[in-house]
Amino acid sequence: MLKGSCLCGAVTYEFDGEIDHIVCCHCSICRKYSGTAFATGSRIERSKFRLLTGTESLKEYQSSPGVHRVSCANCTSPLFTRRDATPDTLILRLGSLDTKLSAKPAAHIFVGDKAEWFDICDGMPQYETAP
Ligand SMILES: [Zn+2]
Ligand SMILES: [Zn+2]
Numbered sequence: 001m002l003k004g005s006c007l008c009g010a011v012t013y014e015f016d017g018e019i020d021h022i023v024c025c026h027c028s029i030c031r032k033y034s035g036t037a038f039a040t041g042s043r044i045e046r047s048k049f050r051l052l053t054g055t056e057s058l059k060e061y062q063s064s065p066g067v068h069r070v071s072c073a074n075c076t077s078p079l080f081t082r083r084d085a086t087p088d089t090l091i092l093r094l095g096s097l098d099t100k101l102s103a104k105p106a107a108h109i110f111v112g113d114k115a116e117w118f119d120i121c122d123g124m125p126q127y128e129t130a131p
Contacts, residue, residue, distance in 0.1 A: 001014055001099075002019065004098050006079060011058060011079060013051050016048045017049075019094070023109050024107070025109050038108070039093065040105060043090070044089060044092045045088065045089060046089055046090050049080075077096060078096070079092075105124060108126045109127045109130055
């Protein structure tokens, strides 16, 4: 069982599933939304994700048609993204995890939009857009 929370602690969740195929997304939306070079996330099964507290504190921002980025309204921590086209999954923002994770990222995606000031210095596969 993995647990996670936002920065202020209002929103807490647990996830009873596998975290795999972690990607670092360098797209311009993830850069803007996170305020840094890339966002690290993993697609998870929605049925195994449970909000424990703070449902009333969630705020959604539709960054593209049908793509809803969900954060804490109080501290603004990005928590997950849900897509209308794939209602059975969520993209979990792994920085919100409190439980240690043994899995490692598998790829850099949307490196065509990468910040020019950030150099990727690992050997992971890089994709211009989505693989
Ligand atoms: Zn918060
Ligand atoms: Zn992205």
